[in-house]
Amino acid sequence: MPPSSAASSLRTESGRVLATDARWLAHFWERGRGWLARKPDPNLALGVPLTEGERLHSIGMRFSLDIAYCDSEGSVLAVCTLAPARVAPPVPRAVVAWELLAGQLAGLSLGERLRCD
Numbered sequence: 001m002p003p004s005s006a007a008s009s010l011r012t013e014s015g016r017v018l019a020t021d022a023r024w025l026a027h028f029w030e031r032g033r034g035w036l037a038r039k040p041d042p043n044l045a046l047g048v049p050l051t052e053g054e055r056l057h058s059i060g061m062r063f064s065l066d067i068a069y070c071d072s073e074g075s076v077l078a079v080c081t082l083a084p085a086r087v088a089p090p091v092p093r094a095v096v097a098w099e100l101l102a103g104q105l106a107g108l109s110l111g112e113r114l115r116c117d
Contacts, residue, residue, distance in 0.1 A: 008116040009022055010045040010100075011114070012108070012113065012114060012115075018104060019045035021045070022047060023044070025046055040063050040101050041101070045099065047096055048099060056088045058086050058087075064083045065099050065101065066100050066105035068098045068114060071093050076110055078094070
């Protein structure tokens with residue numbers, strides 16, 4: 001489910017565009033930076049690959065994030081809003097988490113499929 005380039009968009013299978021700039025954070029340093037030192041950008045989505053039981057955090061963040069946890073098929077397993085300086089619980093079977101600014105995932109339903117174009 002990783003985007004093929006930094007210019008990919010993240011959308012639901014029904015065509016709703018969630019972000020016009022979807023970036024896959026595959027390397028350690030990219031993951032470490034994440035949203036840190038970035039300005040809030042409603043067009044940006046960061047894809048974080050997950051291992052079993054892995055947790056995401058917002059330590060050092062100045063703003064809240066919406067997170068969509070997806071399985072290997074892109075189906076949404078859980079959606080949460082993570083306030084600054086918090087740790088999210090792990091989501092079983094999640095292999096990727098898409099991080100967007102808080103409010104960007106409003107109306108997203110469990111079971112919907114996300115894809116990158």
